[in-house]
Amino acid sequence: MDADDFRAVRDAVRRFVREDVVPREDEIEATDAIPADIRAKAVDMGLFGYTLPEEYGGLGANLVEDVRLAFEFGYTTPAFRSMFGTNNGIAGKVLVNAGTEEQRRTWLPRLAAGEVASFALTEAEAGSDPSGLTTRAVHDGDGYVLTGSKRFITNAPLAGLFVVFARTGEETYGTRGISVFLVQAGLPGVSVGPKDHKTGQAGAWTAEVFLDGVRVGADALVGGEEGAGFGAAMTSLVRGRVHIAALCVGMAERILEESVAHAATSRQGGRPIGEFQLVQAMLAEIQTGVYTGRAAVLEAARRYDSGEDRRIGPSAVKLYCSEMVSRAADLAVQIHGGMGYMRGTVVERCFRDARLFRIYEGTSEIQKLIIGRALLKGAK
Numbered sequence: 001m002d003a004d005d006f007r008a009v010r011d012a013v014r015r016f017v018r019e020d021v022v023p024r025e026d027e028i029e030a031t032d033a034i035p036a037d038i039r040a041k042a043v044d045m046g047l048f049g050y051t052l053p054e055e056y057g058g059l060g061a062n063l064v065e066d067v068r069l070a071f072e073f074g075y076t077t078p079a080f081r082s083m084f085g086t087n088n089g090i091a092g093k094v095l096v097n098a099g100t101e102e103q104r105r106t107w108l109p110r111l112a113a114g115e116v117a118s119f120a121l122t123e124a125e126a127g128s129d130p131s132g133l134t135t136r137a138v139h140d141g142d143g144y145v146l147t148g149s150k151r152f153i154t155n156a157p158l159a160g161l162f163v164v165f166a167r168t169g170e171e172t173y174g175t176r177g178i179s180v181f182l183v184q185a186g187l188p189g190v191s192v193g194p195k196d197h198k199t200g201q202a203g204a205w206t207a208e209v210f211l212d213g214v215r216v217g218a219d220a221l222v223g224g225e226e227g228a229g230f231g232a233a234m235t236s237l238v239r240g241r242v243h244i245a246a247l248c249v250g251m252a253e254r255i256l257e258e259s260v261a262h263a264a265t266s267r268q269g270g271r272p273i274g275e276f277q278l279v280q281a282m283l284a285e286i287q288t289g290v291y292t293g294r295a296a297v298l299e300a301a302r303r304y305d306s307g308e309d310r311r312i313g314p315s316a317v318k319l320y321c322s323e324m325v326s327r328a329a330d331l332a333v334q335i336h337g338g339m340g341y342m343r344g345t346v347v348e349r350c351f352r353d354a355r356l357f358r359i360y361e362g363t364s365e366i367q368k369l370i371i372g373r374a375l376l377k378g379a380k
Contacts, residue, residue: 006065012045013072021076028203029349032195034083039114042084049112051088053096056108063239063301067246071294074250078353079203081247083116086154089243090236090361091117091163094180098223098232103182107161118159120150120183120209121233128366130165131174135211137166137181144168144221146181146189146214152360156192156207160185164211165233168226180222180229189214200352238310240361241318242300248321248357249293251350252328256286258346259332262339273335282331289324296320311374319367322357329354 001009021038028034042048051066052058061069066088073081086092092111095104111117125132135148146166156162162183169177183190193208222229260283263274273279300313332347333340340347358364 001060001065006061006068009046009050009059009061010068010072013047013069016041016045017072017076017080021080025077025346025349026344028077028079032202032205034079034203038080039083042080043114046112048084048087048114049092049108050084052092052108052112056104057112058108063242063304064298066243067297067301070243070246071250071253074247074252075254077203077349078201078247078251078356082154082201082204083158085243086119087111087117089240090119090233091161093236093239094119094163094222094229094233095182097235098180098229100219100222100224102219103222107182110160115160116155116158117161117163118153118155118209119236120153120156120162120164122150122152123148124151128362130178133165133167133178134172135164135166137168137179139168140215143215143217144181146183146211146216148211150209150211152196152206153209154204154206156209157195157205159192162190162209163222163233165230175230177227178230179226180233181216182220182222183211183214183216187214187216199355200349201356235310237361238314239304241314241367242297242304244357244361245293245300245314245317245321246297248325248354249290249297251354252286252290252293252321252325255325255328255332255347255350256283256290258350259283259286259335262336266336266339279335282335286328286331289328293317293321293324312371315362315367315370315374318362319364319371322354323364325350325354326358 020041024035024038046059049058050069051061054060095107121130123133123135135146135150137144137146146164148166162185164181164183165178166181167177168179171177189212191210196206198206263279263283264272266273296317300317303309303313329347329351333351336345336347339345342348
C-alpha cells in the first residue's frame with residue numbers, strides 16, 4: 001500500500017475500533033462472542049486478509065503496516081483481533097510463504113473473504129517446542145491419512161480450514177520429518193471439542209481438534225513436498241511475535257488512558273488521587289513502557305521487512321511487550337484500588353486478558369532461549 005492508502009485504512013480501523021467495538025466490550029465479555037454485525041463489518045473492511053497479497057484478494061500490508069494496525073486492534077478486547085488474526089498471520093502466511101500456486105489460488109481468496117483458518121500445531125506435549133508432536137500422516141495411495149489431536153486451537157469451532165502439523169518421517173521426536181497439511185473442516189474424522197473456559201480473552205474461542213483417520217489428497221500437502229512447509233510455518237510464528245508485541249502496546253495504551261482518567265477524577269481525602277506522587281509514579285511507569293514498546297516494535301518490524309533481523313528482534317519485542325503489558329495491567333488495578341478488582345472495570349478485564357500474551361506464540365521463557373542462543377551463535 002502507498003502511504004495515503006495505508007493512512008486511510010488505519011484511520012478507518014481506528015474509528016471502527018473506538019466507535020463500534022469499544023462500546024460493545026461488555027456485551028462481548030458477557031456473551032463470549034463477537035457480534036455478527038461487527039464480524040460482517042470487519043469482512044467488508046478487508047480485515048480478514050489485510051496482510052495477504054493483493055492478487056489473492058488481500059490488502060498486502062507489510063509488517064510495519066501490520067503492527068501499526070495492531071496498535072489499534074490492541075486498544076479493545078483481544079477477541080476482536082483474534083477472529084481474523086490467524087488468517088493474516090500464522091495460518092495465512094504458511095500458504096503465502098510455502099503453499100503451491102494452486103493452494104494459494106484456492107484458499108487465500110477465501111480467507112480474505114472471511115473464511116476462518118486455524119493453525120493446528122499445539123498438542124498436549126508439544127507447545128512452544130514442537131519436538132513432542134505426535135500427530136501422524138501416513139501416505140496411503142494417492143493421499144494421506146492423518147491421526148492425532150491438537151489442543152488450544154484458536155478459532156477451531158469457527159474454522160473452515162485447519163493448517164495441521166503432522167509427522168511424515170520416521171522420526172518420533174524432534175522437528176525433522178514434520179509436514180504441514182490443509183485439512184478442511186467437515187471431512188470425515190475431523191471433530192472439534194467444546195470451547196475452552198479461559199481466564200480471559202472472552203469471545204476468542206479455542207478448542208481441541210481431533211483427527212481420526214482423516215483422509216486428504218496429495219494436494220493437501222503444503223508445498224507439495226514432505227517437510228517443505230515446516231520451516232515456513234516457523235517463520236510465520238516469528239512474524240506473529242512482532243504482531244503480538246504490537247497488540248500488547250495497544251492494550252497498554254488503553255490501560256494508560258483508563259488509569260489517567262481514573263486518577264484525575266477519583267478522590268480520596270478531598271483531592272484527586274492523581275495528586276499523590278506514588279500514583280503519579282505508577283502512571284509514569286506505564287507510560288514509559290508504552291513509549292519503549294512502541295518504538296521497539298516499529299524497529300523490529302522494519303528490520304523484519306528489510307530482512308536484517310528475523311530472529312532476535314521478534315523474540316525481544318514479544319518478550320518485552322508481553323511482560324510490559326502485564327505489569328501495566330497490574331499497576332492499573334492498583335491505581336483503581338477496589339474498583340480495579342471489580343468485574344465490569346476495563347482494567348480488570350485487561351488484567352485477565354493480558355496474562356495470555358506471555359504464553360502463546362512462544363512463552364517468555366522460550367523467547368529468552370531464542371535470544372540467548374542467537375547472541376552466542378553470533379559470537380562464534
